[in-house]
């Protein structure tokens with residue numbers, strides 16, 4: 001995509017930016033002043049497909065940091081970097097369910113379940129893998145710049161883990177996975193031992209005897225310790241689950257009593273979810289614009305909604321729009337310790353202030369018809385930063401921002 005009618009010259013932007021922030025721009029960052037593209041003119045090359053035509057007016061080669069607001073510099077810190085840490089051109093091994101286990105210094109994640117290059121379908125399960133953050137640190141230090149390729153180790157999980165699509169924790173020293181199920185095998189919440197033999201225990205696989213459609217993502221509330229998860233029809237839209245039989249809703253589950261109940265409905269396709277650090281606000285992504293075999297539809301939601309979490313019932317109340325994304329759909333979502341919101345979009349990880357202002361992006365994809373997007377990311381603390389899952393690639397951004405420390409039973 002060309003945007004030559006409003007090209008922002010990086011050096012000029014940096015000069016303007018220094019004027020505003022009084023700070024030097026980090027080397028992999030470009031500043032794009034919203035005033036520089038507010039008016040594009042009648043003959044400009046407007047984007048009409050947010051999945052394959054991405055916003056890159058400086059034509060910078062990914063990976064890089066796109067800065068729209070000086071608050072993003074605080075998130076990045078003094079000497080940030082963003083680099084590819086693993087890749088496999090023929091396998092979307094890095095899709096969702098990222099979980100950082102600090103004790104072993106490993107990040108766990110799942111491959112694409114049913115999407116392009118996922119190699120999973122009605123007849124074949126997807127794969128959960130892990131990567132060592134110590135190995136990442138060593139490989140990055142050994143090569144001053146550019147990509148490195150750190151080994152990714154596939155786990156052998158038992159058959160009760162079918163089509164892993166979301167994850168969080170650790171909880172009680174276990175990974176918490178949600179699965180979409182496969183064929184007649186039910187979607188579920190499963191605890192998995194992060195150490196060999198990676199044994200697992202199913203915590204929930206039905207709603208009073210009815211199967212869920214295909215569970216998508218899960219988070220543990222930071223103060224009440226309940227599990228919250230989304231259920232949607234992507235298993236059906238990816239041809240590995242039957243047609244949906246229940247509304248697409250958000251549920252809470254008490255891991256001690258096994259009580260399950262609905263906390264929100266009214267979505268097109270509820271997907272990633274997260275809580276503010278104090279647990280009072282919930283965020284739910286609606287990826288309605290991405291329709292599986294029905295195709296993409298730009299008039300449907302690509303929207304993050306915010307809610308107040310009722311302190312007693314935990315129902316999600318006072319629904320409002322938090323952000324509408326400009327690239328693809330907001331899939332997985334994470335919150336940093338300052339309450340900024342991160343979501344995986346078509347061009348990379350986008351970041352908003354708690355008021356919903358787009359501060360900047362970790363751009364990892366360029367415009368391309370074959371762009372698979374980025375679905376999820378996770379904070380790590382040793383080394384500190386953000387691991388970004390981009391289907392056939394993984395990236396590590398070394399930044400100042402931190403994840404929210406786990407509270408309650410971990």
Ligand SMILES: *[C@@H]1O[C@H](CO)[C@@H](O)[C@H](O)[C@H]1NC(C)=O
Nearest residue numbers: 001044045046047048049053
């Ligand atoms: C989208 O943009 C392309 C290239 O500018 C153009 O060929 C196409 O007709 C446009 N589609 C719509 C629906 O406007």
Ligand SMILES: *[C@@H]1O[C@H](CO)[C@@H](O)[C@H](O)[C@H]1NC(C)=O
Nearest residue numbers: 087088089090091093119154
């Ligand atoms: C990519 O993944 C596939 C499937 O696991 C594997 O067979 C292949 O060896 C991998 N390629 C590389 C270069 O790692």
Ligand SMILES: *[C@@H]1O[C@H](CO)[C@@H](O)[C@H](O)[C@H]1NC(C)=O
Nearest residue numbers: 102103104105381382405406
């Ligand atoms: C993570 O592990 C490192 C040692 O690998 C330790 O120094 C650090 O305190 C741990 N951080 C947290 C948040 O547990």
Ligand SMILES: *[C@@H]1O[C@H](CO)[C@@H](O)[C@H](O)[C@H]1NC(C)=O
Nearest residue numbers: 139140142143147148149150
């Ligand atoms: C460092 O880069 C070189 C050249 O691209 C590559 O051959 C090598 O594998 C890289 N080292 C690591 C640790 O990834």
Ligand SMILES: *[C@@H]1O[C@H](CO)[C@@H](O)[C@H](O)[C@H]1NC(C)=O
Nearest residue numbers: 153154155156157196197198
């Ligand atoms: C998974 O099983 C294969 C085949 O038995 C084995 O080679 C591999 O080491 C196992 N992977 C892990 C992470 O244990």
Ligand SMILES: *[C@@H]1O[C@H](CO)[C@@H](O)[C@H](O)[C@H]1NC(C)=O
Nearest residue numbers: 174191192193198199200201
């Ligand atoms: C794995 O097996 C060990 C030993 O039996 C058990 O203590 C642990 O609870 C199991 N973990 C899961 C997640 O099932």
Ligand SMILES: *[C@@H]1O[C@H](CO)[C@@H](O)[C@H](O)[C@H]1NC(C)=O
Nearest residue numbers: 171172191203254255256409
């Ligand atoms: C988590 O650990 C606590 C303390 O050991 C235990 O009481 C509880 O049953 C565990 N929860 C689950 C879901 O296993």
Ligand SMILES: *[C@@H]1O[C@H](CO)[C@@H](O)[C@H](O)[C@H]1NC(C)=O
Nearest residue numbers: 291294295296297298299300
């Ligand atoms: C897109 O979604 C809108 C709203 O549901 C619907 O009216 C329209 O028919 C859809 N367009 C396509 C091409 O499916």
Ligand SMILES: *[C@@H]1O[C@H](CO)[C@@H](O)[C@H](O)[C@H]1NC(C)=O
Nearest residue numbers: 278279280281309310311312
């Ligand atoms: C968050 O909710 C708790 C429990 O209702 C309340 O005590 C606290 O004041 C709330 N915090 C904010 C910032 O609203």
